[in-house]
Amino acid sequence: MIEADALVKRYGGVTAVDGLSFTAPSGSVTGFLGPNGAGKSTTMRMILGLDAPTAGSVTVNGRPYTGYRRPLREVGALLDAKAVAGGRSARDHLMWLALSNGIPRSRVDEVLGQVGLAAAARKKVGGFSLGMAQRLGIAAALLGDPPVLMFDEPVNGLDPDGVAWIRTLLKSLAGEGRTVFLSSHLMSEMALTADRLVIIGRGRLIAETTVADLLAAGGGNHIRVRSAEADDLARLLTDRGAAVGREPDGALRVTGATADEIGDLARARGLGLLELSPQRMSLEQRYMELTRDAADYRSGDSAPTLSAK
Numbered sequence: 001m002i003e004a005d006a007l008v009k010r011y012g013g014v015t016a017v018d019g020l021s022f023t024a025p026s027g028s029v030t031g032f033l034g035p036n037g038a039g040k041s042t043t044m045r046m047i048l049g050l051d052a053p054t055a056g057s058v059t060v061n062g063r064p065y066t067g068y069r070r071p072l073r074e075v076g077a078l079l080d081a082k083a084v085a086g087g088r089s090a091r092d093h094l095m096w097l098a099l100s101n102g103i104p105r106s107r108v109d110e111v112l113g114q115v116g117l118a119a120a121a122r123k124k125v126g127g128f129s130l131g132m133a134q135r136l137g138i139a140a141a142l143l144g145d146p147p148v149l150m151f152d153e154p155v156n157g158l159d160p161d162g163v164a165w166i167r168t169l170l171k172s173l174a175g176e177g178r179t180v181f182l183s184s185h186l187m188s189e190m191a192l193t194a195d196r197l198v199i200i201g202r203g204r205l206i207a208e209t210t211v212a213d214l215l216a217a218g219g220g221n222h223i224r225v226r227s228a229e230a231d232d233l234a235r236l237l238t239d240r241g242a243a244v245g246r247e248p249d250g251a252l253r254v255t256g257a258t259a260d261e262i263g264d265l266a267r268a269r270g271l272g273l274l275e276l277s278p279q280r281m282s283l284e285q286r287y288m289e290l291t292r293d294a295a296d297y298r299s300g301d302s303a304p305t306l307s308a309k
């Protein structure tokens with residue numbers, strides 16, 4: 001588990017992280033989201049003891065990272081895949097990490113196999129593609145078989161196969177009971193991978209939620225209903241306390257009643273339905289809405305879009 005408590009980081013006059021508290025529990029993938037400059041990387045550096053908090057604290061399984069004698073056995077992290085000495089082979093790089101952390105040599109070939117780099121083990125890292133470098137970074141994170149894993153933008157620059165591979169790997173690591181914490185500004189990808197979300201903006205917590213709850217809380221959720229007897233149905237629904245509006249094409253836009261309730265009501269009154277479709281604000285749209293005021297740099301805002309569930 002990772003626990004941040006009132007974490008603050010200031011660089012001179014810049015407050016990168018501003019009183020941030022959150023929990024990333026074991027056994028789940030927690031997505032760490034926020035616009036550019038929100039403070040994600042700074043927070044991750046503090047989790048790993050690479051930066052000291054100005055105030056507050058962050059612990060990994062109850063202790064600060066710097067309190068561990070063999071940290072690679074506690075936390076595996078991929079922060080910058082290209083930050084590896086290019087002259088070494090993948091195997092030598094991992095061997096060096098293993099030896100300096102008291103990790104058995106046999107783990108090196110195990111993790112190379114696990115990330116699909118067995119055939120490239122003796123190649124110089126400098127010649128690796130971004131995808132291969134990401135895999136090597138993940139191999140290094142897995143080396144100490146740690147209960148906590150952290151990845152900063154792990155799918156950046158990967159092709160669809162690589163993205164799908166990482167998604168499956170992260171879920172299976174969480175399935176083994178590990179804590180998986182990963183940052184991204186891609187809500188669409190996060191929606192497929194994460195169970196829980198920690199969303200920050202300008203160094204502050206905006207939401208700590210599950211993907212399902214974030215979707216359910218969307219202000220734009222409603223039921224779209226078409227019927228040849230729309231006026232009668234609208235009256236019945238309004239009598240029952242639902243709010244009924246009209247779409248430009250004449251369809252009803254209903255909130256305050258579920259699709260099941262509307263269907264049951266129509267059937268009981270013998271009213272025919274041509275369409276009954278729950279409409280949900282997309283996760284991406286919900287995220288944009290939440291972080292709108294926190295984005296430092298944003299290209300022209302687009303109108304909210306609704307997509308069917």
Ligand SMILES: Nc1ncnc2c1ncn2[C@@H]1O[C@H](COP(=O)(O)OP(=O)(O)OP(=O)(O)O)[C@@H](O)[C@H]1O
Binds near residue numbers: 011015034037185
């Ligand atoms: N070493 C530093 N010195 C000064 N300012 C810094 C330093 N590191 C980060 N910052 C500032 O802190 C803020 C948060 O940056 P950070 O890199 O943590 O954000 P981020 O959420 O990871 O952004 P991105 O998604 O663009 O990677 C930014 O305003 C950044 O300019």
